[in-house]
Amino acid sequence: MEHRKVPEHEAIYLRIREMILFGVLVPGQPVTIQGLVEVLDAGTTPVREAIRRLTAEGALEAKGNRRITVPELSLTQVEELYFARLSIEPKLVQIAVPRANEELTKHLREIDNHLNAAISEGDIEGYLKYNYRFHFALYEAAGAGILLALAQSLWLRAGPSLRGVLGRYANTIQPDQHDITIRALENHDAATACRAIEDDIRQGMDQVRQVLIFGDSATQNTVKSVLAD
Amino acid sequence: MEHRKVPEHEAIYLRIREMILFGVLVPGQPVTIQGLVEVLDAGTTPVREAIRRLTAEGALEAKGNRRITVPELSLTQVEELYFARLSIEPKLVQIAVPRANEELTKHLREIDNHLNAAISEGDIEGYLKYNYRFHFALYEAAGAGILLALAQSLWLRAGPSLRGVLGRYANTIQPDQHDITIRALENHDAATACRAIEDDIRQGMDQVRQVLIFGDSATQNTVKSVLAD
DNA sequence: TTCTCAAAAATATGATCAAATATTTTGAAC
DNA sequence: GTTCAAAATATTTGATCATATTTTTGAGAA
Numbered sequence: 335m336e337h338r339k340v341p342e343h344e345a346i347y348l349r350i351r352e353m354i355l356f357g358v359l360v361p362g363q364p365v366t367i368q369g370l371v372e373v374l375d376a377g378t379t380p381v382r383e384a385i386r387r388l389t390a391e392g393a394l395e396a397k398g399n400r401r402i403t404v405p406e407l408s409l410t411q412v413e414e415l416y417f418a419r420l421s422i423e424p425k426l427v428q429i430a431v432p433r434a435n436e437e438l439t440k441h442l443r444e445i446d447n448h449l450n451a452a453i454s455e456g457d458i459e460g461y462l463k464y465n466y467r468f469h470f471a472l473y474e475a476a477g478a479g480i481l482l483a484l485a486q487s488l489w490l491r492a493g494p495s496l497r498g499v500l501g502r503y504a505n506t507i508q509p510d511q512h513d514i515t516i517r518a519l520e521n522h523d524a525a526t527a528c529r530a531i532e533d534d535i536r537q538g539m540d541q542v543r544q545v546l547i548f549g550d551s552a553t554q555n556t557v558k559s560v561l562a563d
Numbered sequence: 564m565e566h567r568k569v570p571e572h573e574a575i576y577l578r579i580r581e582m583i584l585f586g587v588l589v590p591g592q593p594v595t596i597q598g599l600v601e602v603l604d605a606g607t608t609p610v611r612e613a614i615r616r617l618t619a620e621g622a623l624e625a626k627g628n629r630r631i632t633v634p635e636l637s638l639t640q641v642e643e644l645y646f647a648r649l650s651i652e653p654k655l656v657q658i659a660v661p662r663a664n665e666e667l668t669k670h671l672r673e674i675d676n677h678l679n680a681a682i683s684e685g686d687i688e689g690y691l692k693y694n695y696r697f698h699f700a701l702y703e704a705a706g707a708g709i710l711l712a713l714a715q716s717l718w719l720r721a722g723p724s725l726r727g728v729l730g731r732y733a734n735t736i737q738p739d740q741h742d743i744t745i746r747a748l749e750n751h752d753a754a755t756a757c758r759a760i761e762d763d764i765r766q767g768m769d770q771v772r773q774v775l776i777f778g779d780s781a782t783q784n785t786v787k788s789v790l791a792d
Numbered sequence: 793t794t795c796t797c798a799a800a801a802a803t804a805t806g807a808t809c810a811a812a813t814a815t816t817t818t819g820a821a822c
Numbered sequence: 823g824t825t826c827a828a829a830a831t832a833t834t835t836g837a838t839c840a841t842a843t844t845t846t847t848g849a850g851a852a
Contacts, residue, residue: 339813341629341835343615366803379836382804386572386612390619392712399844400570400804414709421650480643480720483621484713491709568843570805595833608806611834628814629834794852801846810837817830822823 343380357497393490429476572609586726622719658705660753
């Protein structure tokens with residue numbers, strides 16, 4: 335069991351999933367089986383099965399014409415994600431807090447250090463990766479598999495659009511909700527931890543909403559100028 | 564577009580999905596590709612792809628030994644579903660209420676009439692079908708695809724266990740939350756509609772919880788005695 | 793230039809088979 | 823009866839191909 339061979343379709347699924355989560359695949363982009371086969375140097379059957387799985391999760395969108403794209407979020411969908419994230423993720427935190435131990439908080443601090451380094455270096459993909467890892471290390475500690483799956487589905491839907499946020503707001507100083515969260519965990523203060531995660535979600539989703547309202551043409555320019563530093 | 568040919572894998576997915584929702588497939592039951600191929604008189608590829616999709620949605624559970632089963636709900640998972648349903652479904656109702664029109668309430672009444680007939684006849688599968696249809700006719704009216712997908716995923720997870728509830732509680736008189744809901748829709752009274760759905764969810768999930776706590780051996784006997792009427 | 797139409801190209805879908813993996817059955821020994 | 827190993831069986835996984843469907847391309851007409 336420990337050394338169970340991971341089926342190829344699972345490995346491929348995880349790779350495509352990360353491409354979606356971290357904005358390698360962008361909203362509106364068509365996704366084809368053969369395209370992924372070539373990019374990933376994989377077989378068609380595992381890619382097909384991974385795609386089927388990801389469409390079931392809302393991470394990819396099956397169009398009526400047998401084509402598959404990365405979903406684009408409408409404003410009302412952002413509102414839906416906003417609501418759902420605020421419903422599910424703090425609950426995961428609430429469940430996790432009584433279970434938090436030093437190992438967890440230490441692990442979260444490590445991730446957050448990487449995250450802060452990525453911010454300092456203007457490393458967008460690093461930021462997205464460690465932000466995701468921070469959140470899910472915490473949520474996994476809750477041991478609530480169904481809520482966790484819901485949260486992951488929400489992140490998969492939001493992932494490609496989050497990338498559009500970063501150039502625009504990279505210079506914006508936001509209160510560090512992660513640090514607040516970690517301290518609350520150490521104190522087993524569920525209310526503070528939940529509020530910090532809620533505020534973190536609000537900050538992030540407010541920014542996604544802004545980008546959608548004002549468009550992302552200004553965003554592309556500021557991505558370049560930020561990364562030039 | 565209107566007469567788009569529906570791929571076989573989608574049609575098969577819908578059929579298996581209903582088997583799960585309405586308790587034809589029971590918790591713990593192994594599910595094999597060849598088994599479904601024979602039951603559904605279908606091809607292996609569409610069945611495989613449907614299974615992959617359903618496991619992604621949590622409706623089926625991939626075990627570490629490459630076997631697939633219908634999930635069994637633990638008590639903590641029931642609590643998770645309880646919380647998630649109470650978070651998501653009333654929100655769908657809240658969004659739907661301002662959009663409710665006479666066509667919708669008429670449609671809901673028709674479904675509810677079928678549901679009540681099924682109850683009178685002791686028709687368990689009919690009950691499950693029309694209960695599902697009632698809820699989702701309402702939720703679909705919200706036009707909130709992401710929240711709808713979350714709700715459907717929750718129902719898929721709970722579906723097989725709901726069947727275990729029915730024999731046990733079929734004689735229990737519960738306030739008819741559906742009728743209350745319809746009337747609230749007619750009056751565009753979102754608060755009442757949401758509360759009715761919340762109460763409906765509580766009634767249902769309390770019963771699932773009870774069955775899990777006390778076991779279902781008594782349930783099987785009462786299924787038989789109820790259906791003998 | 794635009795529009796139409798047919799052919800070519802791209803892509804998804806389903807079938808089928810072999811290989812890999814896991815479980816069950818069988819038979820022997822104690 | 824139990825235990826264990828080997829054989830048989832069941833099942834999943836991945837490859838590969840043919841078929842079906844959709845999009846793109848290019849030629850001709852207006």
